[in-house]
Amino acid sequence: MIDVANMTSPEIRAAIEKGTTTAVYSVGSNEQHGPVLGVRTDTVLGDVLALRVAEKLGKAHKYPTVNVGCSEHHMKFPGTLTLRKETLQNVxxxxxxxxxxHGYKRIIVLPSHGGNFGPIEEVSSELKEMNPGVEIITYTDLTGFVAYLTKTSEKFGISPEDSGAHAGESEVSMMLYANPAGVRTEKIPEAKGYLGAFDDAATEKIFREGIGGLSPIGVLGxxxxxxxxxxxxxxxxxxxxIVExxxxQ
Ligand SMILES: [Zn+2]
Structure with missing residues (x-):
């Protein structure tokens, strides 16, 4: 078994002793995702991503996704919860x-929400210092993460702007795959958001003014x-x- 959610502690202990010494967990959020997607989107996708990464790595356990992250830039919209950066880092x-x-020798921390990349990058060296002898791997390249998405969207003839970085074509597609019951498909025609470039200037504006500065409905794409x-x-x-x-490392 890969997902520890339905495993017992003795089963986990036995698996670690037999060499399952990698643990993977995502860091998601509970925040507005426009009119189509539910607030738990980044946590649902974090679960799916961590599970698939653990499957591909082999000899790995998937742990639960941290379900609240740093979402100050979404706080204009109800349903959003946010942690102070230090709180998330302490978690x-x-x-x-x-x-x-418990004996894991390699621990992989994967942000599945844009606002968590910076805080994870910042705490990365401390995580390593705190756990000598354990390989700690954090993935903290937000532009790289979005680039993997847009590279894939190109294959389908979808522009990077439509694919979007938040509640656009890519995220709605992933939720149609991962949790279709939570997608308000009838609202898709009303969900056109910011369609400019997702560059450094755009991300800087989001973190400074909130996502509402780019899109009044809180959608990018x-x-x-x-x-x-x-x-x-x-x-x-x-x-x-991410496995590559x-x-x-
Ligand atoms: Zn999201």
Whole structure:
């Protein structure tokens, strides 16, 4: 078994002793995702991503996704919860330390929400210092993460602007694949958001003014062409790229 959610502690202990010494967990959020997607989106996708990364790595356990992150830039919209950066970093220190204490030798921390990349990058060296003898791998390249998505969207003839970085075509597609019951497909025609470039200036504006500064409905992209098939391809592309990154460490 890969997902510890339905495993017992004796089963986990036996698996670690037999060499399952990698643990993977995502760091998601609970925040507005426009009129189509539910607030738990980044946590649902974090679960799917961590599971697929653990499957591809082999001899790995998938732990639960941290379900609240740093979402100050979404606080204009109800349903959003946010942690102070230090709070999230302390949660990550405690979770990572717990995993190390049980004998995992490699711990992988994957942000599945844009606002968590910076705080994770910042705490990364401390996580390593706190856990000598354990390989701690954090994936903290937000532009790289979005680039894996847009590279895949190109194959479907979807522009990077429509694919979007938040509740656009790519994220709605991934949710149609991962959790279709939570997608308000009838609202897709009303969900066209910011369609400019997702560059450094745009990300800087989001973190400074909040996402409402770019889109009054809190969407980056246009989910009009979203589909379950695209969604599976996006998840596969990100998981493959992250596994390559992990293996290169
Ligand atoms: Zn999201």
């Amino acid at each position: 990550l220190k405690d979770i990572t330390r717990s995993l190390a204490r 246009d989910p009009a062409e979203a589909s379950k098939e695209h969604g599976e391809a996006y998840i596969e592309a990100i998981a493959t790229a 990154y992990i293996k290169a």
